[in-house]
Amino acid sequence: MNRKTPKTIPSRMANQRAHYDDETIYSILDEALFCTVSYAEDNLPFSIPQSFVRLDNYIYLHGSVGSHLMRTLSDGRMACVSVMLADELVVAKTAFHHSVNYRSVVVFAKGELIEDENEKFKAFKALTEKMVPNSWDYLKPMTLKEMAKTTAIRFSLDEASAKCRQGPPSHEESEKDLPIWTGLIPIKPQRQAPVPDEPGKEVELPKHLRF
Amino acid sequence: MNRKTPKTIPSRMANQRAHYDDETIYSILDEALFCTVSYAEDNLPFSIPQSFVRLDNYIYLHGSVGSHLMRTLSDGRMACVSVMLADELVVAKTAFHHSVNYRSVVVFAKGELIEDENEKFKAFKALTEKMVPNSWDYLKPMTLKEMAKTTAIRFSLDEASAKCRQGPPSHEESEKDLPIWTGLIPIKPQRQAPVPDEPGKEVELPKHLRF
Numbered sequence: 001m002n003r004k005t006p007k008t009i010p011s012r013m014a015n016q017r018a019h020y021d022d023e024t025i026y027s028i029l030d031e032a033l034f035c036t037v038s039y040a041e042d043n044l045p046f047s048i049p050q051s052f053v054r055l056d057n058y059i060y061l062h063g064s065v066g067s068h069l070m071r072t073l074s075d076g077r078m079a080c081v082s083v084m085l086a087d088e089l090v091v092a093k094t095a096f097h098h099s100v101n102y103r104s105v106v107v108f109a110k111g112e113l114i115e116d117e118n119e120k121f122k123a124f125k126a127l128t129e130k131m132v133p134n135s136w137d138y139l140k141p142m143t144l145k146e147m148a149k150t151t152a153i154r155f156s157l158d159e160a161s162a163k164c165r166q167g168p169p170s171h172e173e174s175e176k177d178l179p180i181w182t183g184l185i186p187i188k189p190q191r192q193a194p195v196p197d198e199p200g201k202e203v204e205l206p207k208h209l210r211f
Numbered sequence: 212m213n214r215k216t217p218k219t220i221p222s223r224m225a226n227q228r229a230h231y232d233d234e235t236i237y238s239i240l241d242e243a244l245f246c247t248v249s250y251a252e253d254n255l256p257f258s259i260p261q262s263f264v265r266l267d268n269y270i271y272l273h274g275s276v277g278s279h280l281m282r283t284l285s286d287g288r289m290a291c292v293s294v295m296l297a298d299e300l301v302v303a304k305t306a307f308h309h310s311v312n313y314r315s316v317v318v319f320a321k322g323e324l325i326e327d328e329n330e331k332f333k334a335f336k337a338l339t340e341k342m343v344p345n346s347w348d349y350l351k352p353m354t355l356k357e358m359a360k361t362t363a364i365r366f367s368l369d370e371a372s373a374k375c376r377q378g379p380p381s382h383e384e385s386e387k388d389l390p391i392w393t394g395l396i397p398i399k400p401q402r403q404a405p406v407p408d409e410p411g412k413e414v415e416l417p418k419h420l421r422f
Contacts, residue, residue: 007257011279033300033398034311036293038258040251043288046218047249047258049295049315068222077254082247084260089244091405091420095339095350096357100245104260128306132396139306140389146307168408178351181414185343186403187244194302196394197379203392209302 001057001158007108008161019162022057028103028162029054032083033131037061039072039079052081053127058154059107060114060123070151073111081107081155088184092169101184103164109155120152134208212268212369218319219372230373233268239314239373240265243294244342248272250283250290263292264338269365270318271325271334281362284322292318292366299395303380312395314375320366331363345419 003020010018019025029052038047048069052059059081063070073079083105090099114120121142129136169182193211196203214231221229230236240263249258259280263270270292274281284290294316301310325331332353340347380393404422407414 012275012277034295034297036247036249036258036260036295038247038249038256038291040254040256043251043254044319045249045251045256045258045289045291047247047256047291047293047317049247049293049313051311064223066223078256080249080256080258082258082260084245084247086245086400088406089342091343091346093351094357095335095347095353096361098339098342100262102260106258108255124306128309131300131309132302135302136306138391140304140386140391142306146305150307175351179414180349180351181405181407181417181420182409183405183407185405185420187400188403189297189398189400192397192399194392194394194396195299196392198393203390206392209392209396 003158003160005159008106008159010161010163017163017165019164024162024164025105025157025160026054028085028105029059029083032085035059035081035083037069037073037079037081039077051127051131053123053130055123055126057157059157060127060152060154062124062127062150062152065149065151067151070153073153074113074151076110079109079111079155081109087188088186090169090184092182093171093175093178093180097170099165099169101166103162105160105162107155107157107160109157109159111153111155114152114154117147120147123152123154124150132208138206138208214369214371216370219317219370221372221374228374228376230375235373235375236316236368236371237265239296239316240270240294243296246270246292246294248280248284248290248292250288262338262342264334264341266334266337268368270368271338271363271365273335273338273361273363276360276362278362281364285324285362285364287321290320290322290366292320298399299397301380301395303393304382304386304389304391308381310376310380312377314373316371316373318366318368318371320370322364322366325363325365328358331358334363334365335361343419349417349419
């Protein structure tokens with residue numbers, strides 16, 4: 001698939017940092033729990049953070065059937081969906097060379113409302129399993145009523161690109177020997193132990209949530 | 212300050228989740244290291260993740276003087292800057308009631324290019340200190356040449372709103388006694404121990420980076 005278009009080629013560091021292959025794009029989208037969805041209305045930008053899941057060459061968003069965002073995103077206009085994983089702060093000898101090691105994806109696509117109930121179900125299941133792995137079969141099964149209250153929209157990844165920075169800080173040749181500490185500060189989010197909201201009820205913590 | 216405008220009133224849960232006070236908006240912006248900046252061009256949306264810092268009632272972005280984004284954002288058009296802190300996954304008895312505890316801010320503003328060198332310097336210092344607290348005085352001092360290579364743009368927080376969800380999962384009354392575990396999974400990013408990139412050089416880890 002050729003994802004390179006005028007919109008997906010970054011204006012800076014394209015050769016060093018841009019990627020268009022499935023593996024890079026999919027792995028970032030599968031690790032990130034949240035994206036930012038943007039659209040324009042009368043040439044004014046609007047953007048909103050959302051959870052999402054990737055299946056094949058699409059990402060899926062969901063929302064209430066009453067949601068303004070869902071209606072807007074499914075009316076045929078172009079959207080821009082961006083995702084960023086911030087891995088490390090890059091600490092240099094100068095503030096100027098400070099940076100961030102990140103992996104990001106930007107997607108340009110029109111939202112397609114999912115009419116097929118099987119595809120919608122598959123997307124909800126995948127989103128739930130992404131948020132809480134192996135939890136789907138443990139939960140009370142999704143009902144048709146709940147399905148009917150929820151909209152799913154997909155966006156093709158045909159016009160998408162990844163941009164990543166990895167590695168140590170840069171410095172000027174003249175700064176090389178300055179006795180100033182340089183390195184990386186990891187800032188990846190890490191799941192912590194689940195906190196029950198009904199501790200008195202003593203429902204056993206299921207295996208898939210054990211930390 | 213009255214930040215309520217048609218653009219800053221969310222279409223859903225406005226009464227329960229929207230906030231317009233300085234304290235809520237500033238505290239989210241001060242905790243979040245990254246934002247997503249969106250703009251429109253010919254009614255098409257573009258968005259890009261960026262680091263930023265808040266000072267008084269403004270947020271500041273920076274970038275190379277050659278950056279397409281910086282030029283675009285300073286040409287007088289409206290931008291939308293959004294920030295999301297994902298605190299906890301909210302695990303309910305049904306997939307339908309799963310949610311996320313988050314704190315988000317959305318800002319609508321025109322970018323203003325910072326011409327004043329003192330304000331620019333203050334913004335670079337604040338950004339560095341936000342990323343790595345107490346590091347500014349330890350680093351090689353910023354030079355005029357570095358200053359000249361970098362653009363700073365500010366966005367007013369006059370038209371901004373916060374939206375937050377906190378608390379336990381919801382459930383239907385009929386689901387109350389189902390023996391299914393419910394609670395929160397904390398997913399806040401946490402800084403980890405710094406990793407030197409020149410371990411052989413044995414520059415001592417400065418006090419402000421000790422973990």
